[in-house]
Amino acid sequence: xxxxxTTAASTARQTTSDELRLTALEQxxxxxxxxxSLAHIADxxxxxxxxxxxxxxxxxxxxxxxxxxxxxxxxxxxxRFLATPETEASRLRFVDDFIDxxxxxxxxxxxxxxxxxxxxxxxVIDRAGLLIVKLSNAICDHNASVEDQxxxxxxxxxxxYTLVAGMNFSTPVTRPEVSPTEVRDxxxxxxxxxxxxxxxxxxxxxxx
Amino acid sequence: xxxxxTTAASTARQTTSDELRLTALEQxxxxxxxxxSLAHIADxxxxxxxxxxxxxxxxxxxxxxxxxxxxxxxxxxxxRFLATPETEASRLRFVDDFIDxxxxxxxxxxxxxxxxxxxxxxxVIDRAGLLIVKLSNAICDHNASVEDQxxxxxxxxxxxYTLVAGMNFSTPVTRPEVSPTEVRDxxxxxxxxxxxxxxxxxxxxxxx
DNA sequence: ACGCTAGTTGTCCGATCGGTCAGCTTCTGC
DNA sequence: GCAGAAGCTGACCGATCGGACAACTAGCGT
Numbered sequence: 416x417x418x419x420x421t422t423a424a425s426t427a428r429q430t431t432s433d434e435l436r437l438t439a440l441e442q443x444x445x446x447x448x449x450x451x452s453l454a455h456i457a458d459x460x461x462x463x464x465x466x467x468x469x470x471x472x473x474x475x476x477x478x479x480x481x482x483x484x485x486x487x488x489x490x491x492x493x494x495r496f497l498a499t500p501e502t503e504a505s506r507l508r509f510v511d512d513f514i515d516x517x518x519x520x521x522x523x524x525x526x527x528x529x530x531x532x533x534x535x536x537x538x539v540i541d542r543a544g545l546l547i548v549k550l551s552n553a554i555c556d557h558n559a560s561v562e563d564q565x566x567x568x569x570x571x572x573x574x575x576y577t578l579v580a581g582m583n584f585s586t587p588v589t590r591p592e593v594s595p596t597e598v599r600d601x602x603x604x605x606x607x608x609x610x611x612x613x614x615x616x617x618x619x620x621x622x623x
Numbered sequence: 624x625x626x627x628x629t630t631a632a633s634t635a636r637q638t639t640s641d642e643l644r645l646t647a648l649e650q651x652x653x654x655x656x657x658x659x660s661l662a663h664i665a666d667x668x669x670x671x672x673x674x675x676x677x678x679x680x681x682x683x684x685x686x687x688x689x690x691x692x693x694x695x696x697x698x699x700x701x702x703r704f705l706a707t708p709e710t711e712a713s714r715l716r717f718v719d720d721f722i723d724x725x726x727x728x729x730x731x732x733x734x735x736x737x738x739x740x741x742x743x744x745x746x747v748i749d750r751a752g753l754l755i756v757k758l759s760n761a762i763c764d765h766n767a768s769v770e771d772q773x774x775x776x777x778x779x780x781x782x783x784y785t786l787v788a789g790m791n792f793s794t795p796v797t798r799p800e801v802s803p804t805e806v807r808d809x810x811x812x813x814x815x816x817x818x819x820x821x822x823x824x825x826x827x828x829x830x831x
Numbered sequence: 832a833c834g835c836t837a838g839t840t841g842t843c844c845g846a847t848c849g850g851t852c853a854g855c856t857t858c859t860g861c
Numbered sequence: 862g863c864a865g866a867a868g869c870t871g872a873c874c875g876a877t878c879g880g881a882c883a884a885c886t887a888g889c890g891t
Contacts, residue, residue: 529737
């Protein structure tokens with residue numbers, strides 16, 4: 416079998432590092448950082464624990480390598496949003512960027528969202544925490560109401576949960592192959608509803 | 624100091640079991656079930672590891688004792704909702720019950736929501752998972768759209784995140800003593816917006 | 832005074848944790 | 862041919878894990 420590394424552009428090159436990163440991500444997201452042992456990660460990926468520690472200096476370094484791409488992406492999104500004056504159009508574009516991010520990095524988001532509080536001190540975690548605060552302020556700083564902060568938190572934590580843990584057992588039997596685009600569209604509707612500014616937010620008159 | 628056990632009705636009796644349960648809950652919610660060691664739980668509570676294993680047969684038994692009251696409460700709420708024919712009033716009352724539940728058992732909810740997938744097999748976890756499915760079906764079964772399932776998941780996971788992890792670092796400096804009732808009211812508005820049935824759900828015309 | 836029970840603890844155990852290190856293979860440049 | 866780097870591994874280390882067990886103390890009914 417000839418796997419030419421030079422023509423890696425076609426299909427994504429699957430280096431050992433990448434395999435370990437992916438496996439570690441799945442483990443961190445499902446059993447948590449503390450619960451995921453290096454030996455188990457290595458075993459699932461088909462390597463030895465020593466190999467993991469050859470590619471990554473420590474367990475924390477592995478976590479950083481796993482989360483960094485997602486944080487980088489989120490940072491880009493925030494900077495793009497802050498770079499342009501805020502209009503309804505720019506805010507809507509931000510939401511679309513945000514949904515792209517959530518869907519692409521759902522496992523990374525889930526890992527950070529649910530374990531950031533117990534992993535403070537690790538560089539990438541602190542960096543992500545600061546980023547979330549800046550994001551929150553950018554979205555709902557102008558009036559800074561408690562409700563707006565809750566709306567942002569619900570969108571963030573709700574999406575992380577729904578896409579990773581929620582959909583798994585929400586319909587355990589009834590599984591008629593829900594299409595990704597259908598999930599994406601529905602997610603867009605709900606998140607836009609949550610993050611819409613007060614000016615355009617509809618007020619239900621029944622159900623109050 | 625006289626602490627009479629017979630007149631325990633006034634202030635909640637603080638038995639050793641209760642102290643250990645509370646400490647364990649805090650640890651499970653913050654560092655996860657796998658990450659929380661019995662020795663550390665005992666240390667924080669001011670007892671020895673042996674004492675923990677005297678009151679609870681095992682670490683899993685401790686988890687069950689910690690989560691069971693919350694699951695019982697949630698079961699009551701579901702049964703109450705299913706017992707009456709569904710009207711807007713009954714659905715609204717359910718939302719209020721639900722919010723009461725979330726606020727009272729936020730740590731238990733957070734623990735279950737974020738770790739259920741890695742703890743399957745433990746009785747109380749499986750029971751809670753089944754309960755969530757039944758809840759989800761009760762709320763949005765009639766039309767069973769993907770969007771409604773996402774709405775339910777966002778409300779559940781979003782609330783669990785916002786109330787435990789989100790509010791902690793969302794406003795790290797600006798902390799003007801946000802009142803509990805203010806949080807409750809805002810949470811009510813957002814959750815009602817998420818869980819309102821299609822018939823009364825407002826459709827924003829801008830921002831689409 | 833007595834035995835009984837509930838509560839608490841220190842000690843010990845096998846398993847597993849993250850991490851180090853020496854050695855093994857395979858490939859490459861000279 | 863061979864030196865050296867890269868990749869990978871098993872053996873080993875001290876620390877910590879969940880848990881078993883015996884011993885100790887304090888209270889209570891007799």
